Amino acid sequence: MSDRKPLDAFATLVMVALCLCWGFQQISVKLIAADITPVMQMGLRSAIAALVLGAFTLRREGPAAFADGSLGAGLLVGALFAAEFLCIALGLVLTSASHMVVFLYSAPIFAALGLHLVRPDERLRPLQWAGVLLAFGGIAVSFLAGGGSVTRAMLAGDALGLLAGLAWGLTTVAIRGSRLADAPAVRTLFYQVAFAGVALIAYAAARGQTAVHFTPTVVGHLAFQIVVITLISYVIWFWLLRTYLASRLSILSFLTPLFGVGFGVAVLHERLEPSFVAGALLVLGGIVLVSGSDLFRRRSAA
Template sequence: MSTVALPARRAPDTQAVVLMVALCAIWGFQQVAIKSANASVPPVLQAGVRSAIAALLVWGWTRARGVPLFRADGTLAAGLLAGGLFAAEFVCIFVGLTMTSATRMAVFLYTAPCFTALGLHWFAPGERMRRTQWLGISVAFAGMALAFADGFSHRGPAADTHAMLVGLAGDALGVLGGVAWAATTVVVRSSTLAHVSASKALFYQLAVSAVVLLALAAGIGQIGQLELRAITPLAVMSLGYQAVVVAFVSYLTWFWLLTRYMASRLSVFSFLTPLFGVTFGVLLLGESFSSRFLAAALLVLAGIALVNAPAKRRV
């Protein structure tokens, strides 16, 4: 297999910082876009269409640049696994957002960096965790436990038990989405996919997930539930945002940054994404949260920051 020499990765400069903040805002807004479209497009079908559109865009992009996607290189098995996990992640996100708020989903989903660190510790050579990272995971998990406790109590003693359980199920799907996201990252980092172009790794995830999600949507009757007359302009714009801006432009930009800047320094910005997600949920959807959930979110953010903190250099 031929390899391409990449420039030495460096610390983020002003351009990288601006791009990373923009990416975190884009990813944080994603939950709002999904929830806005869920009212007129069934969630699993919506996720499948999103992946299909983005996969076609990546295919066109790679074709225009002469990057081969279908050359046999021994990555098929890993690509199918990564695509399946990617599909599972978005089933959890899209279905979960029909049960819980975008604000809560943003916090639970973005525990993913902590699960990623655990997965790489176990499955990727040279990715052993430091004491600071173990502390970060403990802090984040404490925040997650506090957030679940808030889900049991924030509606008060007279709460509708069914509504409370539905909300907690949505929260749990957010965590499972984070686990699936982390598992996808571990597969990409520790398998043959680590040696292919970023475009091909992304195409595997989008194309396989499109097939899986559309087949699942058909199997559970969501395609038949779709009413074209009920699709609002907001739903169309939300779906376009997810497919073009998030799944195509932002993911390719992220992979481009990884080829030029140190991944450990870029990952520090990940704590901004749930912060943006909570802010957009409150401002645009009118969602609210309790002081206990705010404390839980701050613990999760602190844990993410500790997990991504750079190692101290020994003198």
Template sequence: MTSNRKNLDGFAVATMILLCICWGLQQVAVKIAVPIISPSMQLGLRSGLAAVLVLCLILVRRIPFSVRDGSFLPGMLAGSLFAAEFMCISIGLNYTSASHMSVFLYTAPIFTVIGLHWLIPSERMQASQWLGIISAFAGVAIAFSAAFQTNSHALNDMLIGDAFGIAGGILWAATTVAIRRSKLSEAQPTTTLLYQLLGAAVLLLLFSALKGEFQAEKFYPQDWGISIWLNLFFQTISIAFASYLTWFWLLRRYLASRLSVFSFLTPLFGVAAGVLLLDDPISPRFVLGAILVLVGIVLVNFRRN
């Protein structure tokens, strides 16, 4: 029901801009800590810590939660897809820049509307959304081609990383569609988030363990330093816990179609943060491709009611 939802006011706009800044900084925060902690370990640790915080919130606020309400199996699916998405991010950031990851990961809205178009009759795409699909895929092709301006070794690395970014976007879209098509669409936001965080924590930390990253000669929490702890704190509290819960809170009070349009700001902030904080190189061809992707995101989120 959208009757209880309202159009965006100043508070909602300001909050969405702040959320997009946080999400745009996500890849940069992970990339900064890569020399000390692998991406998979970072994302696994922050997901696990955030899951504990969500569970505490459920207990303190006495928010309804049950594994017998039909949400368990969809929750396991959503958690697995969420974990796979972040596994793609963790692998991809070893090969490509934070700026590239920000753009390719946030192709997710494009794949979401395609999935919903085929699975939910009420979500059939309009002409403007088809134009958005065309614009976004043209942008992806152009942005991908920017890698060919580098030397052969860097080319292979960047293409691998960019491909994992696209895969992450597809998995993110699959998570959204799975939630929309299941009992989770009616569940408490904390329930959905808890399943996703637990799935990411278990699978990513298992992945790190299988790679031997918890071995004594590689795992030095005592030597991380204040900057790494602050980074992990930011990723856990600001992104994995507060920002996701705030997003769900907004969805319960404002029109989702209006909120979703702001998603184009996230890769914009991500690219800017990558350039300013990590000196990520960006070519004119990548900029053109990114612009087309952003235009596509705006168009696919625009529906005439």
């Protein structure tokens, strides 16, 4: 939209705060994994968020909110959202939070490729294709150059992180190509967390992973994940997207994996392999080229 504004100091500070929160969420999951499994954490936080968002939607729009023909698309994005967080939950058991956050943020690459195939107005430009190749080169470096320090379990966890990024990217494609593109953001988020809450709790029950050992630390981290991440941060993010230029916001959002890696090293004392650092930098560089190509093109023209 033409009335969206360039970033000002307020929006920049808000984005940095959001990226700090998003970068910490995988660390939060890891910190309480001994008391509640990651998959149960994801399911519980999604279910509680769904109750809040569902009540808000019904109060604001009434039962007709879900009679606009968006249910089919809602179920699809819900399934993709559940698959994303199942991969994150399973992957965090096998690999480090630092690895997970970097591979998860491959999502913009998959979203760009998917939109290129289904939307003529989203065709990739040469600079974006260069970013795609750079990102996939970084993924290859991260996977293939680890040497003896990387175990088979860690590689499996990294692969699950990449699958989570794929599911996230396909979610973007599904939203942009359906009625949800014009639906209220709260309703779209409701579809995602409602499906994920049911699916992930059912998976945890089937695997015998529903036990929760409530401690003040567990309650605090769950509150952070439910209130700060799933409710507040996503609502603020959607507001920013409707107020400011998306290309500027996208560039700043890639502070998230940098913060995530930093938190993983500082809080969880995770060790970073040189090959992973090199590959992660290539991935992030490729994502910046893909997501920021319009910004770079406008500045070059100016």
